[in-house]
Amino acid sequence: MTWSEMRSAGRHGLGYEKISKSAIRAPIPPFITEEVSQLIAFRYNGKRAMVGYRIQDIFYVLWFDSKFKLYDHG
Numbered sequence: 001m002t003w004s005e006m007r008s009a010g011r012h013g014l015g016y017e018k019i020s021k022s023a024i025r026a027p028i029p030p031f032i033t034e035e036v037s038q039l040i041a042f043r044y045n046g047k048r049a050m051v052g053y054r055i056q057d058i059f060y061v062l063w064f065d066s067k068f069k070l071y072d073h074g
Helices: 002-006
Strands: 015-018 038-044 048-055 058-065
Touching: 015 048
Parallel strands: none
Antiparallel strands: 015 038, 038 048, 048 058
């Protein structure tokens, strides 16, 4: 899928949702600079989220949120 297709797929399907860094309940790694303005959560294994960031076409995974405690999943 392209990033555009994933953007329109819905956050609980094959899509993703953007999350502000301030919403994360874990320390942000020091190598995450101001260049990374938002984090992204993709779903895996049901509704579990893997959270990371995107630079151009590459997604870098920072956390696997299998217990739904990293941020408010609302």
